[in-house]
Amino acid sequence: MAKTPTAPPARTESLKERAIAEMKIYLAVTLYLWVLLALFALYKRALLNENGIDYWRQGSAIVNALILGKVLLIGEILKLGDGLRKRALVWVVLGKAALFTALLMLFHVVEEVIRALIKGLPFAESILSIGGGSWFGVFVYAAVMFVMLMPLAAFCELSFVLGSGAMWRLMTGSETKSGL
Numbered sequence: 001m002a003k004t005p006t007a008p009p010a011r012t013e014s015l016k017e018r019a020i021a022e023m024k025i026y027l028a029v030t031l032y033l034w035v036l037l038a039l040f041a042l043y044k045r046a047l048l049n050e051n052g053i054d055y056w057r058q059g060s061a062i063v064n065a066l067i068l069g070k071v072l073l074i075g076e077i078l079k080l081g082d083g084l085r086k087r088a089l090v091w092v093v094l095g096k097a098a099l100f101t102a103l104l105m106l107f108h109v110v111e112e113v114i115r116a117l118i119k120g121l122p123f124a125e126s127i128l129s130i131g132g133g134s135w136f137g138v139f140v141y142a143a144v145m146f147v148m149l150m151p152l153a154a155f156c157e158l159s160f161v162l163g164s165g166a167m168w169r170l171m172t173g174s175e176t177k178s179g180l
Contacts, residue, residue: 022073025073026069026070026073029069029072029073029152030065030066030069031065032152033064033065033068033069033072033148034061034062034065034066036148037060037061037062037064037065038061038062040061040144041060041061067107067111068104068107071103071104071107072100072103072104072152075099075100075103076156080096080099080100080103081095081096081099081100084096085157085160089157089158089161092153092157093150093153093154093157094150094153096149096153096156096157097146097149097150097152097153098146100149100153101142101145101146101149104145104149105130105141105142105145108130109127109130112126112127112130113126113127155167
């Protein structure tokens with residue numbers, strides 16, 4: 001009886017290798033979020049300075065990036081949105097961006113509610129503080145978060161489709177690419 005060819009054994013990563021890979025992803029996501037949040041804080045400072053209000057909170061941008069980066073990775077570990085992968089890539093990216101926006105907004109609401117409880121503020125006031133005092137502001141904040149997450153979702157999904165490390169090699173490789 002002839003032997004049937006078998007696939008090569010799957011490469012098993014050690015716990016250390018997996019931890020290093022996860023840390024690299026966490027650092028990249030956190031850096032991406034920090035740059036965007038820091039730019040938003042600078043923009044807010046510029047707007048408030050125009051009206052004579054002194055504002056400077058860059059420290060919160062890095063803290064929020066560290067926390068939100070971890071929340072996003074937990075969502076990835078829980079395979080949030082993986083069921084969308086049966087659809088066209090554009091719908092997967094938009095769907096995952098929407099799901100992760102909802103996750104981050106939920107986390108942000110919980111964070112603000114806890115802060116309000118500690119300070120003795122009303123519940124509704126704590127949620128509205130996310131958007132500068134109005135429901136419209138909360139909606140705009142969520143919309144900005146959604147748009148901010150689309151490139152990240154696209155990068156992650158293309159990495160999944162192309163295979164481990166392929167996107168990173170394409171983005172950081174020095175060889176000339178043909179095409180657009």
